[in-house]
Amino acid sequence: MNSLARATSRAEEDEVEDLAARLAAAEEALAEEVRRSRALNRIAEAIGAGHDAETLVQTVVDGGVELTGAQFGAFFYKVIDQAGEGLMLYSLSGAPRSAFEGFPTPRGTAVFAPTFKGEGVVRSDDITRDPRYGRNPPHHGMPEGHLPVRSYLAVPVVTRAGDVLGGLFFGHPQPGRFGPRAESLAVGLAGQAAVAIESARTQEAAHVELGQRRDAEERLKFALEAGRLGSWELDVETRAYLASDICKANYGRAPDDDFGFADLVASVHPEDRPRMTAAIDDAIRHGADYDIEYRVCTPGGEVRWVHARGRAAQTADHGGARRMAGVSLDITERKRTEERQKLLLNELNHRVKNTLVSVQSIASQTLRTTDTPEAFRDAFEGRLMALSHTHDLLTQQNWQGASLREIFDFELEAFAARDRIAFDYARDVQLSPKATVALGMAIHELTTNALKYGALSAPGGAVRVAWGPEPDGSEPGGPESGGPGGPQLRLTWTERGGPPVVAPRRHGFGARLLEKGLAGELSAQVTLAYDSLGLVCTMRLPIRALEP
Amino acid sequence: MKTLAALKVLVVEDEALVSMLVEDMLSDLGCIVVGPAAELEEALRLASGADIDAALLDVNLGGRPIFPVADALRERGVPFAFASGYGEAGLSEGHKGATVLQKPFREADLRKVLEGLAAQSV
Numbered sequence: 001m002n003s004l005a006r007a008t009s010r011a012e013e014d015e016v017e018d019l020a021a022r023l024a025a026a027e028e029a030l031a032e033e034v035r036r037s038r039a040l041n042r043i044a045e046a047i048g049a050g051h052d053a054e055t056l057v058q059t060v061v062d063g064g065v066e067l068t069g070a071q072f073g074a075f076f077y078k079v080i081d082q083a084g085e086g087l088m089l090y091s092l093s094g095a096p097r098s099a100f101e102g103f104p105t106p107r108g109t110a111v112f113a114p115t116f117k118g119e120g121v122v123r124s125d126d127i128t129r130d131p132r133y134g135r136n137p138p139h140h141g142m143p144e145g146h147l148p149v150r151s152y153l154a155v156p157v158v159t160r161a162g163d164v165l166g167g168l169f170f171g172h173p174q175p176g177r178f179g180p181r182a183e184s185l186a187v188g189l190a191g192q193a194a195v196a197i198e199s200a201r202t203q204e205a206a207h208v209e210l211g212q213r214r215d216a217e218e219r220l221k222f223a224l225e226a227g228r229l230g231s232w233e234l235d236v237e238t239r240a241y242l243a244s245d246i247c248k249a250n251y252g253r254a255p256d257d258d259f260g261f262a263d264l265v266a267s268v269h270p271e272d273r274p275r276m277t278a279a280i281d282d283a284i285r286h287g288a289d290y291d292i293e294y295r296v297c298t299p300g301g302e303v304r305w306v307h308a309r310g311r312a313a314q315t316a317d318h319g320g321a322r323r324m325a326g327v328s329l330d331i332t333e334r335k336r337t338e339e340r341q342k343l344l345l346n347e348l349n350h351r352v353k354n355t356l357v358s359v360q361s362i363a364s365q366t367l368r369t370t371d372t373p374e375a376f377r378d379a380f381e382g383r384l385m386a387l388s389h390t391h392d393l394l395t396q397q398n399w400q401g402a403s404l405r406e407i408f409d410f411e412l413e414a415f416a417a418r419d420r421i422a423f424d425y426a427r428d429v430q431l432s433p434k435a436t437v438a439l440g441m442a443i444h445e446l447t448t449n450a451l452k453y454g455a456l457s458a459p460g461g462a463v464r465v466a467w468g469p470e471p472d473g474s475e476p477g478g479p480e481s482g483g484p485g486g487p488q489l490r491l492t493w494t495e496r497g498g499p500p501v502v503a504p505r506r507h508g509f510g511a512r513l514l515e516k517g518l519a520g521e522l523s524a525q526v527t528l529a530y531d532s533l534g535l536v537c538t539m540r541l542p543i544r545a546l547e548p
Numbered sequence: 549m550k551t552l553a554a555l556k557v558l559v560v561e562d563e564a565l566v567s568m569l570v571e572d573m574l575s576d577l578g579c580i581v582v583g584p585a586a587e588l589e590e591a592l593r594l595a596s597g598a599d600i601d602a603a604l605l606d607v608n609l610g611g612r613p614i615f616p617v618a619d620a621l622r623e624r625g626v627p628f629a630f631a632s633g634y635g636e637a638g639l640s641e642g643h644k645g646a647t648v649l650q651k652p653f654r655e656a657d658l659r660k661v662l663e664g665l666a667a668q669s670v
Contacts, residue, residue: 349633356652441564516564521563
């Protein structure tokens with residue numbers, strides 16, 4: 001072997017060695033690139049998997065640490081809490097949370113500001129030698145106990161709209177670890193993270209809004225149902241009509257029944273229909289409030305009252321209304337109550353007027369049958385009080401009438417001689433309000449007469465009141481003949497022990513009321529017998545005229 | 549006053565005190581009282597058959613409306629007036645516009661109404 005050959009072979013050997021080293025380096029770089037590329041793919045997939053924002057952020061930080069070869073990484077990001085306060089949250093990689101828990105969140109220091117303001121990337125081979133480092137109190141650099149960061153890489157995470165979501169921070173205890181390649185990977189990652197976080201937040205917000213809407217809808221539905229309010233909607237142009245279940249029920253329809261606008265109009269009472277359609281037209285054309293009460297005829301043939309309210313929604317260009325919406329309420333009960341009240345008021349008015357005529361009649365007749373103003377006053381007041389007592393009794397009984405014994409007790413209550421009146425009957429009789437008033441006055445007249453001229457005017461006198469079924473049977477023309485008839489009640493008022501009885505010279509008010517008044521009002525037959533032993537009043541009263 | 553003398557007036561009224569007052573008033577005016585009828589059947593019988601020149605009808609007869617009696621009188625051409633605590637509001641559709649004597653009333657009111665009825669019957 002000559003020297004040239006040896007020399008050549010040495011050079012070749014060197015070359016081979018060099019080649020091998022370069023090949024190995026290239027292979028390593030390639031392997032590194034493949035590894036990073038795989039990591040990038042994995043991270044991209046994870047980001048795209050649609051996790052919530054928190055999981056996403058963790059994936060991004062872990063991926064960033066792997067891609068940049070950092071020892072530790074952090075993602076500080078801003079959130080707005082429910083109270084509207086801005087908060088800084090963070091995710092860590094390569095270090096336990098305890099490594100940061102004791103420190104305040106990063107502030108807008110000279111080192112951090114460019115990141116949180118979204119101004120650009122901060123990359124330093126040794127951050128402790130950076131001119132921006134250590135210029136802010138109180139720590140003037142990293143607080144004591146902080147992770148030993150020399151190599152520093154910080155990338156703002158900014159949405160396409162320019163909103164800064166937060167910052168990605170990477171660190172390494174050795175200086176000079178992050179090259180341009182690491183920076184560009186981190187920037188790419190930050191871009192992806194921004195898009196993913198934004199989309200996750202949009203989704204979350206949409207979800208929250210959907211939930212709120214659902215809650216609001218539930219609350220509305222509950223309120224409508226609790227208030228028995230039906231809701232409806234009308235498309236002005238197509239006349240398509242949409243009614244809730246309760247709305248349909250207000251018109252006597254089942255939830256499954258078809259109920260269109262034509263059905264609605266047809267179900268309104270014919271007398272109210274023109275008013276209803278006119279009100280709808282007015283609401284659509286002039287934006288008037290639709291507020292109307294009308295009768296509806298249900299398919300079952302029932303007539304109900306419905307109160308409907310609504311409004312036509314004007315279009316933005318004021319080109320007219322496109323839809324009309326509102327509520328409907330079944331007000332049948334209220335209407336019936338109103339009608340009952342009206343009826344009662346009318347009835348009350350009628351009774352008051354009739355009572356006034358009764359008083360007028362008592363006054364007029366008392367005037368005809370008394371000789372002096374004093375006698376008039378005594379007799380008139382007594383009769384007025386008797387009428388008043390009967391009304392009190394009826395009011396106590398809820399104006400349902402009273403029993404015969406109750407009328408006697410009530411009428412005699414004011415008289416001292418009531419223990420001299422004996423009763424004899426097997427069964428008390430329930431009377432209608434009308435019979436109560438009539439007999440009340442009659443008993444008053446008998447009692448006052450007895451006190452003034454009859455048995456009760458003398459110390460030893462007494463009265464016996466007896467009643468029972470008429471022993472002679474029915475009056476002529478019983479029910480079978482179609483005329484007034486049926487069983488009768490016989491009531492006798494017998495006075496004994498008074499002064500000798502003489503027939504009155506003048507036919508008084510009491511006698512007239514008993515003999516003619518009761519005869520007319522209760523179809524009664526009344527006889528006044530001026531027996532020498534005392535007055536005997538016999539009443540034959542048809543039961544059907546007495547009964548409530 | 550002369551026009552009312554011996555005028556035969558049917559009185560339909562179910563309350564004793566009221567019919568007694570009307571009877572007195574009519575007697576004072578020189579009229580002859582027919583009735584008073586307190587029941588619908590009796591009132592119908594008198595309205596369609598009795599010899600009468602005019603009638604005074606209580607609108608409500610023991611809870612039953614008087615209108616069949618009014619119809620019977622109209623058929624015979626007998627003038628009548630309603631006496632009512634309800635006023636004109638108590639009248640049925642077919643009798644709106646009829647003469648109404650609002651209760652309570654004075655004798656002078658009754659005379660005016662009767663004079664109107666007597667003029668109709670001539």
